[in-house]
Amino acid sequence: MPSLVVESYRGKEMSSAVDLLNDELDSDRTEDWDEMRGEHQRAPEPSAMSSFSNGSGSKKLPQAIIIGVKKGGTRALLEFLRVHPDIRAVGAEPHFFDRNYENGLEWYRELMPKTLEGQITMEKTPSYFVTREAPARISAMSRDTKLIVVLGRVQDFLGLKRIITDKHFYFNQTKGFPCLKKAEGSSKPHCLGKTKGRTHPNIDPEVVQRLRDFYRPFNMKFYQMTGHNFGWD
């Protein structure tokens, strides 16, 4: 089976996701394609440039995939991981194991950036977490694929040196979350776009309580599965 790392990141609840989140909002897609357009405007970082220009490196199927959860900070996780010189990632969500599976593995591989020996190819599509077919499909591609659900000690999980640390970030008061001091391939600070860090509506405490009650048994099951109490109650 592919390995799974589950860590809490900004304390999102992750229960009964398969049933509850199956209807993906179109805005998710738009958001990531918007971000990818922004990314194309950025200059490629030196290692990618040299790999490209001297023709070295090759496109590989991903060895690690961020599979969820939606709205769990998956974009932030991928963008921050890309600071690591041994990680190369495709920018937009490929949606291969849910929407584009019939295009075949070669189509999928073609989307990936070129990597050199020792570099890890990654992608993120959080809807895999709520796609019933995804686990078997990913396993059929490779049983060694590392699956990442939400962030925490990911560099260790991927067997990488801990290069990305607090010093890469500053806390942006306006956004209300950490941003990169220097984006990949740039010397400028970078926060994720306006679809991240939106103002949340005030939810009636009674509704919050009902949601907590609903999710409690799923959370308990999840704590048992992972051997970790995330304290979401």
Ligand SMILES: Nc1ncnc2c1ncn2[C@@H]1O[C@H](COP(=O)(O)OS(=O)(=O)O)[C@@H](OP(=O)(O)O)[C@H]1O
């Ligand atoms: N550091 C940092 N940078 C950017 N975004 C951050 C960060 N930390 C957490 N978040 C919050 O992550 C939420 C979006 O999650 P995802 O990127 O997984 O969304 S998506 O499922 O791919 O659409 C989104 O939450 P909401 O604003 O509540 O929607 C972001 O605010």
